[in-house]
Amino acid sequence: MEIFSIFSSWLLTAVLVLSMFLICRYTLKSNRSSMVSPKLPPNPPKLPIIGNLHQLLGKPRHLAFSQLSQEYGPVMLLNIGTRSCLIISSSAMAMQVLKDQDQILCSRPISKTTKLLTYNYVDAAFSPHSNHWRKMRKVLVSEFVGPKRARLTNHVLLTEVEIMLRSISLHPSNSAVNITELFLAIAKAMICKVAFGSNYRKREQLLKGPSLEVMLDEVMELLDPSLSDLFPWLGPIIDQISGRNHMLEKLFSNLDAYIQTYVDDHHNHIGKVDDDDKDFLHTLLELSSIENASHDDRFTIEEIKALIMDIFIGGIDTTFATMVWAMSEIIRSPRVMQKVQSEIRNCAGRKQKLDEMDVSKMTYLKIVVKETLRLHPPAALLLPHESLSHCQVGGYDVLPETMVFINGWVIGRDPSTWGENASEFYPERFENLDQVEFRGVNYDMVPFGGGRRTCPAIKTAPATIEFTIANLLYSYDWKIPGGEKNEDLNMLEEGSLLVRKKLPLFLVPTKHNWED
Numbered sequence: 001m002e003i004f005s006i007f008s009s010w011l012l013t014a015v016l017v018l019s020m021f022l023i024c025r026y027t028l029k030s031n032r033s034s035m036v037s038p039k040l041p042p043n044p045p046k047l048p049i050i051g052n053l054h055q056l057l058g059k060p061r062h063l064a065f066s067q068l069s070q071e072y073g074p075v076m077l078l079n080i081g082t083r084s085c086l087i088i089s090s091s092a093m094a095m096q097v098l099k100d101q102d103q104i105l106c107s108r109p110i111s112k113t114t115k116l117l118t119y120n121y122v123d124a125a126f127s128p129h130s131n132h133w134r135k136m137r138k139v140l141v142s143e144f145v146g147p148k149r150a151r152l153t154n155h156v157l158l159t160e161v162e163i164m165l166r167s168i169s170l171h172p173s174n175s176a177v178n179i180t181e182l183f184l185a186i187a188k189a190m191i192c193k194v195a196f197g198s199n200y201r202k203r204e205q206l207l208k209g210p211s212l213e214v215m216l217d218e219v220m221e222l223l224d225p226s227l228s229d230l231f232p233w234l235g236p237i238i239d240q241i242s243g244r245n246h247m248l249e250k251l252f253s254n255l256d257a258y259i260q261t262y263v264d265d266h267h268n269h270i271g272k273v274d275d276d277d278k279d280f281l282h283t284l285l286e287l288s289s290i291e292n293a294s295h296d297d298r299f300t301i302e303e304i305k306a307l308i309m310d311i312f313i314g315g316i317d318t319t320f321a322t323m324v325w326a327m328s329e330i331i332r333s334p335r336v337m338q339k340v341q342s343e344i345r346n347c348a349g350r351k352q353k354l355d356e357m358d359v360s361k362m363t364y365l366k367i368v369v370k371e372t373l374r375l376h377p378p379a380a381l382l383l384p385h386e387s388l389s390h391c392q393v394g395g396y397d398v399l400p401e402t403m404v405f406i407n408g409w410v411i412g413r414d415p416s417t418w419g420e421n422a423s424e425f426y427p428e429r430f431e432n433l434d435q436v437e438f439r440g441v442n443y444d445m446v447p448f449g450g451g452r453r454t455c456p457a458i459k460t461a462p463a464t465i466e467f468t469i470a471n472l473l474y475s476y477d478w479k480i481p482g483g484e485k486n487e488d489l490n491m492l493e494e495g496s497l498l499v500r501k502k503l504p505l506f507l508v509p510t511k512h513n514w515e516d
């Protein structure tokens with residue numbers, strides 16, 4: 001009996017060990033087979049070393065991706081140097097990335113430029129997915145775009161729109177106004193005044209070095225992956241010889257000096273400012289000096305500067321580019337112009353100036369802005385995402401550390417979602433939708449991205465754009481200079497990371513004549 005029981009327990013143990021061995025072997029084998037021969041998305045033919053790079057040269061990136069996706073489908077894999085890039089070109093696949101697989105595809109790729117500009121990824125926009133990213137995003141959402149800052153943001157918007165209208169009124173009659181320049185000034189002031197306070201311009205005038213606008217243009221250029229990112233063995237040498245590294249270092253040092261000036265000024269006045277007058281930087285500096293906060297909660301100066309860098313890069317050019325596209329589309333379509341102007345003037349009636357309440361009633365204006373973002377998402381490819389681990393999209397395997405580009409530009413123009421008039425500016429397509437929601441019904445437009453990386457300004461940025469356009473159209477009637485036909489307005493695009501109108505928009509204003 002005893003021998004039997006010893007024997008049976010040995011037998012049991014042996015059976016258990018054997019089964020565990022077989023299970024492990026099977027699991028390993030099946031894992032290995034899915035890793036050895038994963039089902040990868042279609043991949044256009046590539047060349048040794050450079051991969052598919054040659055298929056992207058000479059065209060804006062969103063157009064090159066869009067052309068390739070017509071042949072290879074809405075989930076496509078490109079190899080660019082040593083990087084694997086997943087290219088998403090349909091709303092269904094965007095939904096899989098931004099919703100279904102959001103927890104895996106929500107990181108950001110690293111690059112030489114973002115590493116430097118974000119003080120080694122201590123920011124919110126470009127840092128890989130982590131608890132640190134969560135902390136930075138939380139403070140950006142609550143302290144910059146959240147309701148706490150709404151009073152200051154509205155005050156800045158009202159003031160800046162007044163400055164814009166005054167500058168138009170001082171313009172010689174019958175001469176063209178540079179609308180692009182006006183919009184850039186508003187978008188920049190919206191960020192800088194909320195971040196640094198209303199005296200930011202006075203301080204800026206004393207600064208040496210290139211203007212913020214010029215520096216941001218350079219940022220957009222240098223955010224494109226460098227040769228060091230794509231070809232780690234030879235790229236660094238070429239980037240050094242070509243002067244790219246030098247340009248990047250100089251740019252960073254200028255931007256850092258610009259931000260540091262405001263940090264120093266604020267440091268000097270931190271105890272003397274009333275709560276009501278505090279701006280974003282005051283709040284951040286307070287968070288850096290809370291005595292009883294644990295070390296992890298306290299903000300470092302690098303984190304503060306990295307957040308300022310995020311709002312510069314994320315907030316200024318996107319907003320002004322959208323305003324320019326909106327005004328260009330409106331001017332190109334006399335029908336839309338007539339309809340939106342009569343809505344604005346009817347809603348507000350005859351008064352000195354518009355307020356937020358007037359604009360909140362302008363439903364057609366809201367869908368005009370929505371239609372603009374459908375056709376002209378300024379971040380045409382969003383910001384690149386990256387996979388944290390293995391997952392599947394559209395039935396294909398996506399390996400860890402794959403870069404993911406979502407082509408918002410092509411998704412917003414897809415005839416299978418938007419019908420035959422998909423590329424036409426036709427705001428009425430949204431008329432029957434109760435709410436203007438920027439993620440569309442099924443991710444059929446994604447101008448603000450989606451998932452946990454969604455743009456934190458998804459609500460506030462459209463409001464700024466609506467208010468600015470409403471004021472411009474309320475007080476003035478507009479025409480294209482030189483007798484050019486409205487529909488012939490040049491709409492050429494430029495840029496890769498930020499797609500904006502190539503030529504500045506010039507328009508001739510005439511003060512609106514109210515008939516009594």
Ligand code: HEM
Binds near residue numbers: 456
């Ligand atoms: C019309 C205006 C704007 C558009 C179209 C826009 C669009 C976008 C897009 C497409 C993304 C990437 C989303 C993704 O990766 O899935 C993004 C991210 C971001 N945007 Fe905006 N944006 C606008 C205005 C602003 C403003 C005014 C700010 C200033 C606070 C801002 C700050 C950011 C930040 C910090 C991120 C990174 C979020 C993260 O990675 O967690 N954006 N934006």
